[in-house]
Amino acid sequence: MPGLWDGAAVEIMDDGTGIASALAGRMQAAGAQARAVTAISAEADAVIWLDALKTISTDEEALSVNRRAFEAAKMVAAKMAQQGGVFVTVQDTGGSFGLADAPASRSVWTAGLTGLVKTAAREWPKAAVKAIDLDRTGLTAETAADRIFRELAEGGPEVEVGLQRGGSRVTPVLELDPALAARASGGNSGAEERAVLLVSGGARGVTAAAIAALARKERPRLILLGRTPLEEEPAVCRGIADDAGMKRALLEQAKAEGAVIGLAELGRRVQRIVMNREIAGNLQTLRELGAEVVYVPVDVQNAEALREALRPIRAKWGPVTGIVHGAGVLADKAIADKTIEQFDYVFDTKVGGLRTLLAVTENDPLTLICLFSSVSARSGNAGQADYAMANEVLNKCAQAEAIRRGPGCIVKSINWGPWDGGMVSPLLKKHFEQRGVNLIPLEAGTAAFVAETADAGGPVEVVIGGRSADRPTLIEGASEKTWTAELFLPEASLAPWLNDHRIGGSAVVPAAMAMDWFVRAAKAAYPYLDVKRCSNLNVKKGIVVAAEDGARKRLTLTCSDRTDGLAQAWLSFELRGEGGRVHYAADVEMGMERDAIPTEPLPLPHAGIEPWDWQPSDVYDGSKLFHGPAFQVIRELTLSGSEGAEAKLGHDAMTAWSDRDGGIDPAMIDGGLQLSRLWGIRTFGELTLPTKIGSYAAYRPIPLNQPVVCRLQSERRGRYKTVSQLTWLNEQGEVAAELRDVEMHIVPNQEQVQE
Structure with missing residues (x-):
């Protein structure tokens, strides 16, 4: 990572277990000005946040890690945005962000750190950021510090990196699911008894629309939770649909009664009327669809009030069998500008609400847990650090619940993109369209929700976004x-x-x-x-x-x-x-996909073609090629002519270093450049070095234990340059890789390369 050296002030948040001090020592030995601290200062050029690695005894302690991390990010946010720097968090949620290995039960509540980092990446384009998930099982403080140091010093630009036990390194990836449409058009879950669903945020907005789609399929019993108490609207507003009309009616009534209403209070009264109408309309729709519905006006974070409200409902309907957590609020502001109170408001509504729902149903036989998360958790979103963090906690809590409850309970955390269908204002819709974000049509989104609630065998975390006719789902803009x-x-x-x-x-x-x-x-x-x-x-x-x-x-x-x-x-x-x-x-x-594989390999020119009269030992003796054993992949020079050549290449023990996942097999590609150089020597008697490669494309792996044919077409252009086309063919004659428009320039015999 850039920004850790050259005198940068590196502050490592103390974890209390010795990792921070060990990491500081490791970095100091490498030349960094690093120190362990108990609080991050505004003078920090680089922050390495190890607070989540503290010994944690309660869920509340784990949750507080998120708040403190946000405060640390806020401390350096202005500097990071303007000047750049480094911001790294380290957590222990199994070494795979809960996707492959079960995290410790309490550590899932620290998982919001990745949402913070991914949002910081968007708000601080000049900074280098990374979220590390380190599985500390069996690691000493020194070994853990060394693994973190090696990721900082030797890792790539991935924002999320998991360091697993045994030394493996992983990173989460998105995988397109072509089966979603088929599942969305499928039948119901097949439940014999009517489900009793406890739904937060289910009386309004997107959650209400999704629940209505479920009611069309399954006719559940619904306990809908909301903050808005149902009130009878003023008689003067009945039959008036527009905002301005209701405000006029309320003002006229107040004037007739000799009262005065301020503009802010007037707006709140109209808003309550609108919300009550929406709730009442949604409740009526659900009942018409065959669902039994109870609306409970309660703060979803108030466990005692919710327990009390559920007593008579359980007595009538029996135990709760499913949870749908859709409640959420926003307070969009950049990390530097967002207050701690705004952070708490957004974070606690999502995370505190989930904790309450799980607590009040701890003795219920749940067969469904569906959490409404957000794409901001997967990709980050400027202004939504708190929302991204809260939804990342939901994602990882879902992973843990799925493991804990086993196959008898469908657990889903749906990372929704923005919805269409009246849920987004025209101005916001235009903003999304300008960013290249496809909105989720209401009907498609609700159908996807129904499908996910019945998908017992699919992944726990899913991302659902809008689709366009010519490309896969876009979850974030250009x-x-x-x-x-x-x-x-x-x-x-x-x-x-x-x-x-x-x-x-x-x-x-x-x-x-x-x-x-x-x-x-x-x-x-x-x-x-x-x-x-x-x-x-x-x-x-x-x-x-x-x-x-x-x-x-x-x-x-x-x-x-x-x-x-x-x-x-x-x-x-x-x-x-x-x-x-x-x-x-x-x-x-x-x-998302590579280009089509060429069906016809590069043909070998026939003009003046003849066998080579050189052996590999002749060309690797220093007279023609300067390559040592690590690059000596030419096994046989077969054919050469005035317009091209061919050779057989292959790996041995000395060149096997080059066959690595994720790269291009440099020794084998260099073997093609060697062939181009040899062709220039044989044809023109002059030495060349590569100066430009038009393009490289790989279509299938170059075999490690099989010979490969490298075929060259080449021509001389001007006095000092040759231009070549190269292709690598496996034993079946299939194209494995190609180099196009390789330019080689003539160099002096002494071949001095000036830096």
Whole structure:
């Protein structure tokens, strides 16, 4: 992560178990100015929040971690937004954010930290942020600190990273579910007895519409909770539908009675009338659909009042069999501007409400728990740190409840995108459309809700957004940002890809390795997308690894990042040296699916084609190729002509380092560049080095234990340049990868590469 070195003030929030002090020592040894603190100050350039790793004895202590984290973020928010910096949180919810391993029962209440970090990423585009989930099972404080340090110093730009027991590293990804439409059109849950559902926020808004759709299918018994008490509206307002008309009627009545109503009070009275009408209308609709309904005006956070209200209902209907938690409020403001009172109001309504619902039904035989979460929890949303945090807690609590209750209870946390159908004002709808966000049609959203409540075998956490005709669901709008990462080159003698790539006696970073870094960084930024192609790789200046001072050379990777929200992303990379000089640049295009695989491989030109008269031992002796054993992948030079060539490539024990998940297999790609160089030597008698690669695309893995055919078409353009097309074919003749428009330039015989 950038921003941790060069004298930055790194403040590590003390966890009370020794991890913070151990991490501070580890960072100090690496050259950072880090210290463990008991409170974050406004002077911090980097914050590493370990508060969630404290020994936690109660759920209340766990929940307070979220509030303190928000206060810490608020402390540095203005600085982070204006100048950048680092903000990292560390929690322990199983090492996979509750998605693969069951978190400890209390730790789920700390899970709002990831919502804070993802919102900070949107509000602080200049800052580097990360949420780490560390499974501490069996770890000493020193080992835990080392795992955190290695993620900070060696991890990629992923915002969410899980560090699991055993050393594995994971990150959550979104997976498109094509079965949703089929489930949405399916039948009911098949329950033989009428369900008794306890529903918060179910008398108004989206939740009411969703419950009505469920009532059409199943005719449940409904206990609807709301804050608004049902009142008989003033007689003077009956039959008046518009806001202005009701205000006139109320003012005229007050004037006739000799009373005075202030504008604020007048607005509140009209709002109560409108809400009462909506509630009454929804209750009538539910009854007409065959549901039995009781409306309970109660604060969903008041457990005692709710228990008392449920006594007569249970006596009549029996135990509660399901929970639907839809209550929620908003108070949108940036982290820097949001007050602690606003945070509590938003966070407690969601999280406190859920705790109450679970508490008052602890002895009920629940078969359904459905929580209305928000897409802001998955992606973050500017102005909604509290809302994103609260809904992340709902998501992870749902995961824990699903594990605890087993298959007898359907547990869902639905991360909704914005709804259409009267639930969004015209102005807000236009705002969403400008951001590229597709709204959820009311009918489609309610059908999806019904389907999820009957989906016993599906995932616990789901994201549902609007659809368009030409692309998958968009859950967040188009955005553009710039982010950076720092790369420290190892000592050449310790890295085969450097030690065995020497030009003029100096270790030089291979062009294929720079492309590998770009592809890996793109995959880290959008782990749920596929790399469609890496284009326009330009070698501005070679990177020579200086050996005399022994210090690790530092490079900066800068990315200009554009995305349409979910389906596609375009990333433009530059790799710079410490003086700001650009060494490499490239573009990476990503999508939900890769391009179609070419069915016809690159043909081998027939003009002047003949067998090579060189053996691999002839070309790797230093006279033609400068590559050491780590890059010696050419196994046989088969054919060559005036317009192209062919060779068989393969890995052995010395080149196996290159076959890694997520990258491009640099040694094998470099083998194609070696073939292009050999063709230039054989055809023109001149040495060349790559200076530009038009595009790289991979369609299937390049086999590790099988030979691969590399085919080259090439031509000379002008005095100093050749342009080549390369393709890699597996044993079945299928195209595995392609390089297009590879430019090689003639270099002096001594092949000195200037940095």
